[in-house]
Amino acid sequence: MAGVSLRFVLDPDLTPRLRDEIVDLWADVSNAGGAVGFVPPVTAADVRVIADPTFAGIADGPDRLLVGYTGDRLAAMLIFADNRFPLKAHWCVLKRVMVHPDAQGTGCGAALMAEATRLGREFGHEALHVTVRDGLGLDKFYGRLGYREIGRLPGALRVAPDDDRDEILMWLDLTQAD
Template structure:
């Protein structure tokens, strides 16, 4: 698997608006619970990406895109850093999404690892998220070392309109100098 992950600044978000919209439409059509209902059209999806532009420009929202060896957009992930003075140490992981045709190749894991690494480098010591209970995403988070904080019943509807529970997770990202690199405590390989 050759996946390239890049952080998208505002100009790239604007330039790739159509491609990002197509990704979101395909993922919702495949049944992923991302806050949208079945029948999401391209313009509605593109308009949603447009709403992220101010936060990306000001730096409170960090967004990454994964591309396969063929250059196709395979997925995205983002985190939103809290702006309140007592919460600037934390960020909410949002919209980890991988195109159905690209699943099972490690794309979600690679996006998640990049978001965690960047969070640690930005001084974020706590990441949190919610995901549909029982979804494939829940397995990805568990296997990546995220800790379950609890479940909320009837939290949101899935794309077909059925109420589903959500599971809350959190993780303390480790700065690259703290773990996983030779010569530093915690290195495993």
């Protein structure tokens, strides 16, 4: 799938079909070792416990969903999560950043993040924030995209007994030229 391009849709209608596709993507990413709130093995039922309140934040606002398709297949997604606090309204958290395992390594992740950057500026945000699990090289991926590490929560993520990982805080200043 090298060189795959994505067709992006912002704020799609959260139909039952799209909800199921997101849950399936989330489970596939998790089971491939992706750091999106779970460790493998995970089932769709496990994911749905977190997905349903996430969908409510999108459907009822104020969060926004960005999805990326290869053809008719959901291949990537992320959520612009509102800070729900007026003193933080000038920046946004990106959550549940996912690319299907079959599409990883094809540029889809970079394309998804480029679209998030474009939209973040369009929304009037001055910065984007994302947290990543240490030990997976995600900080290097985001670093190549212009994000910088602004802090760590040591051992904040327990992925298994005796396997605690740092949560790395990454920041992209949108007021700077590319």
